[in-house]
Amino acid sequence: MPDSVSIHCREATVRFDDSIDAVSKVTFQIQPGRRFALVGQSGCGKTTLLRVIAGLQDLTSGTLDATTHGSEGRSTSRPRVSFVFQQPALLPWRRSLANVTLPLELAPHHSGAKPLPVVRDELARQALDEVEMSNAANRFPFQLSGGMKMRVSIARALVTQPELLLLDEPFASLDDLLRTQLGDLVTALWRKHCFTMVLVTHNIAEAILLSDQIGVMHQGRLVSVLDNPLNHDAAASNPTTQIDASSANAGGEFDMRRTPEFGEFFGVVSDELRKAATT
Numbered sequence: 001m002p003d004s005v006s007i008h009c010r011e012a013t014v015r016f017d018d019s020i021d022a023v024s025k026v027t028f029q030i031q032p033g034r035r036f037a038l039v040g041q042s043g044c045g046k047t048t049l050l051r052v053i054a055g056l057q058d059l060t061s062g063t064l065d066a067t068t069h070g071s072e073g074r075s076t077s078r079p080r081v082s083f084v085f086q087q088p089a090l091l092p093w094r095r096s097l098a099n100v101t102l103p104l105e106l107a108p109h110h111s112g113a114k115p116l117p118v119v120r121d122e123l124a125r126q127a128l129d130e131v132e133m134s135n136a137a138n139r140f141p142f143q144l145s146g147g148m149k150m151r152v153s154i155a156r157a158l159v160t161q162p163e164l165l166l167l168d169e170p171f172a173s174l175d176d177l178l179r180t181q182l183g184d185l186v187t188a189l190w191r192k193h194c195f196t197m198v199l200v201t202h203n204i205a206e207a208i209l210l211s212d213q214i215g216v217m218h219q220g221r222l223v224s225v226l227d228n229p230l231n232h233d234a235a236a237s238n239p240t241t242q243i244d245a246s247s248a249n250a251g252g253e254f255d256m257r258r259t260p261e262f263g264e265f266f267g268v269v270s271d272e273l274r275k276a277a278t279t
């Protein structure tokens with residue numbers, strides 16, 4: 001089983017310019033290998049909290065511990081973290097393969113030593129294969145569609161074998177079909193690699209499909225954490241075992257969105273967001 005990370009956040013506060021509490025006394029836990037989605041209105045502090053989890057933003061007060069759980073026991077050294085952003089941010093002068101090798105050139109590989117160029121290329125090819133982009137390894141970003149660029153960006157995140165994957169509105173600029181396809185891809189990668197995942201999104205359906213728990217934020221506070229009944233304890237198992245699949249198979253293929261459970265939980269999250277905005 002690959003290593004993964006638990007997060008324990010206690011009373012975390014980030015104050016900017018001595019005035020705004022972008023994150024205010026936030027407390028939550030994420031178990032190893034679980035997926036946590038953060039939803040809430042624009043400006044409520046989601047990205048700031050994600051940056052805290054990534055170790056890119058210091059806390060004004062409170063604590064955040066990331067603990068790696070692996071075959072060699074528990075470790076509190078900083079976990080391997082990868083980010084996927086809304087913009088794929090590929091270097092235009094590099095082909096896909098060279099964009100994916102970039103993190104391996106900049107940081108030591110998890111084994112401790114920086115891999116040789118031939119090893120870097122091989123790891124990047126494997127990552128591109130995992131996102132079904134092997135055929136585009138030699139193309140430049142301008143030769144790729146938006147969805148393809150995002151796949152390369154995901155491959156670049158995967159290549160360092162992250163224990164913690166952070167996604168900030170990754171598919172917000174893509175159309176619905178692409179969103180669905182890439183959401184399914186991220187789910188498949190999570191099942192395979194068992195990394196812990198934190199997703200920031202404005203899209204409730206995406207939060208439900210890609211999480212085990214949903215944290216609702218408002219004005220810097222985490223106002224509630226909802227267990228996702230559709231995905232809870234679903235790690236490495238088929239979602240059809242979690243809920244009644246009969247109503248979701250109309251088109252022949254299982255689609256969680258067609259289940260009554262999905263509609264019901266969508267309503268619960270929407271109500272929670274509405275409640276938060278009016279209190």
Ligand SMILES: Nc1ncnc2c1ncn2[C@@H]1O[C@H](COP(=O)(O)OP(=O)(O)OP(=O)(O)O)[C@@H](O)[C@H]1O
Nearest residue numbers: 016017020022040041042043044045046047048049
């Ligand atoms: N570096 C900064 N300096 C000062 N204020 C900041 C800084 N970064 C964020 N803020 C403020 O903190 C608050 C939370 O911002 P944040 O980007 O975390 O919200 P968000 O929920 O991710 O918003 P969106 O959904 O629009 O991306 C906002 O009021 C923002 O203006």
